[in-house]
Amino acid sequence: MSITDLADTCGVADSSIFRFCKTLDFKGYQEFKIALAHSISPDDEGTFHLSSQITMEDTIKEISSKLLATNISALNETYNLVKEEDVKKAVDFLINANRIHFFGVGASLITALEAKNKFMRITNKTECSIDAHLQIMSAALMDENDAAVLISYSGSTKDTIEIAKLAKERGAKTICITRFAKSPLTAYSDVILLCGVNEGPLQSASLSAKISQLFLLDILYAEYFKRTRKESIANKENTSKAVVEKLL
Template sequence: MAYQDIYSLIHSRYTTFTNTEKKVADYILANAKDVLYMSITDLADACCVGESSVFRFCKSMDLKGYQEFKIVLAHSVSLEDETPQLSSQITMQDTIPELSSKILSTNINALTETYNLIEEKDIQRAAESMIKAERIHFFGVGSSLVTALEAKSKFMRITNKTECSIDSHLQSMSASLLTEKDVAIVISYSGSTKDTIEIAKTAKEKGATIISITRFAKSNLTYYSDITLLCGANEGPLQGGSLTAKISQLYLLDLLYFAYFKGTNKESIYNKEQTAKAVVEKML
């Protein structure tokens, strides 16, 4: 579809907005670039309104919801800056050395922010839950599924109780068979992906411990989470699946891996030796 200019759209319908919707519109017009990296909960809090008011604001402009609004906003910001929304720092004029430097800086900043968001007690609780669990399921859709599969691959070197299905229907079925003895690690940058939220809801109903890895402390996903681990990367709506966000998620998973390894030292060492031997003949 051809996206309209969000600023023109807001101005043209401003008089038809309710007072609450005008609060949302005013904030967006004044802070458009910041809103690109905000969840619906963050925007609602910033405007001192409810999430339903933000959703109604989006619907009043004939948009399907908040995610489509952010895509339209991203296109408008890109046109305003006269450059595609590659990222908030990178431009079409950058040379290879400039790109190298900016990408390095972006990744370092994302890892540093993730490090600063780490709560020791949450990592400890998450590791202990995983150690006690009968099964550990990794869940994610889209680019987050790739991260979940990476986590499965890493943990299966030291334990045989990890699982990860590659189809959203299979993930739903796996979630429906969880018990209070299991752990579900749910990965979603936005925390607002419908399939992922449904999986978390199902896992919660079955009594499983839910560990979420996400960007936003307040989201539909964290509502169902027992433990929330926050990644520090900023990803715009036109940058879905960015490696910066994935690196931050993998950093947290690596931290869980070593915490788990320390808590199951003898078993993990033995299993790592066995899995290494299993593939040694496949190497040159």
Template structure:
């Protein structure tokens, strides 16, 4: 996508906008940097309009949708920067020492914010549902699929009821066969990925318990979630798959794993011994 100044385009088309679209445009122009880290639901709420109105605004700007708008927004902001920015902190002029320090700070801050966002009641309810369930299915696409696969790899060491399909078609078919005895753990940083939203919607319709791990408390994904666990890492639209976001998701999964183990200690200890012995035979 060519780098265009989205702000100039908004101003040039402003008079042709509907009143609702003008509300969205006004907020964007006044809060340029903040919008990059907002979900479509967050932006709709602060503008006091519906999500469909935000989507129509993006279409009016000749964009495919909200995510493409955020990419255009990030490009436009970068045009105003004196230096090319790799993330919100790192620049091309940094030394290796400065780079290392900034990455460390970003990851530590992501973990601290995730810790501060943890709701004990939600964690307890999630664990209770997972223990009672017949099957635990992990879902995600793109970078979040890697996190989902990591979750399956971790939990399968202590329980034989975890699943993770790697293909989006297999995921939606799996969701279509879920029951009230199943738990669906859906991972999506933005909460706005179409395939992931469809999986969550299908899982909820089938009666499964839906637990989402996401950045935003309000997003299209959380509409279909019974429990929302928030990860505290800001990822711009040009930083898709950033490790700080993944680290914060993995931290939440580690908390779930430890609490699950604690609540099912006898069974989990035995299963961990079995799986450890099975793997050790593969080592020299």
């Protein structure tokens, strides 16, 4: 659960959950979740850190089979969560924007950089800073003609929430890719795209979560390409030619 989901279930405010965690001498909700996960983990803690499905006795073939099933399940659930109207709205924002900023920290930054790498092949208006300070400075200079794509599995990452809040205040269109429909991040989002994968607090940065996020970005890319076909084809050819001499 996100902190907002838990607060709703308990019938209290997010701040009440945070104060509860502080009362137990935790820095916040995420540290509380990690401690709770440790307290209910099986005897073999290595298994719990690795995956809820994989055991230390599994063969390579068994590990491969379980990971394949996990990734397929994540993609299927993400596919079932896709709403056509949300994708259309998000692509409208991207097409009409003068600049498209991709934001993320930690593991989500890698996904944001991958998104920029994909979109920059068909448009010259993408940006992605690798430092949280640079990201929030970019957000401070956004306006109503810009679009922000914010990537955060939990939707509770402080830096990303601050960036989303500032981008929203500046009038930019905000699109978030996250796991939870209710989270501090989604409160500042014009469009919410949900990835369908669950990971425990001791299994963060799982590839299945990244694959789900990339799947959503691929959908946005394909729809963007389709609706800007002439420009995208020309740009794709130019960027492809630019790197052709780098290949054997």
